[in-house]
Amino acid sequence: MLVRMLGPADATLYRSLRLRALREHPDAFTSSYEQDREQPVEAAARRLAAHPFWGAYHHAELYGFVGLERELRPKNRHKATVMGMYVAPEVGGQGVGRALLDALIAHARLNGLESLVLTVTDGNERATRLYEAAGFRSFGVEPDAIRVAGRPYAKNHMHLQLAPTP
16 A cells, blocks of 8 residues: 555546545535535545645555645644545555554644644544544534534544644
């Protein structure tokens, strides 16, 4: 498995795997399959150009991805949000998720980020364990954070401190 940064040239494979993720796990993402499937591949290319994303490849097949969205305002430029994490179930348990997170965290440190945040659907124990193993800690659960087909889902908010606070 090769983990590398994604770019606009990866948009077709990224879009395909993202649509699979949204379709199979609608409670894990704030985006929806129904909306995203209507977007052209150019929208995926723009997303990959706008934010750093990492992909896990085996040969020419993309099996996982994760992105990072840095805050832009001066008061919170020290932090970023981990977004869109997905690993295909056929490679689950093989360290792909951890390799993706490790690449993202290394990039964050090299780029002067001091704090990372993310949300995970409350009850997704496998993902929560992965984030905890990488050093993330929960700081609260937001009830009714998203709704899928009218059903509410809570989101666990997690934080990783990369550098000591001043």
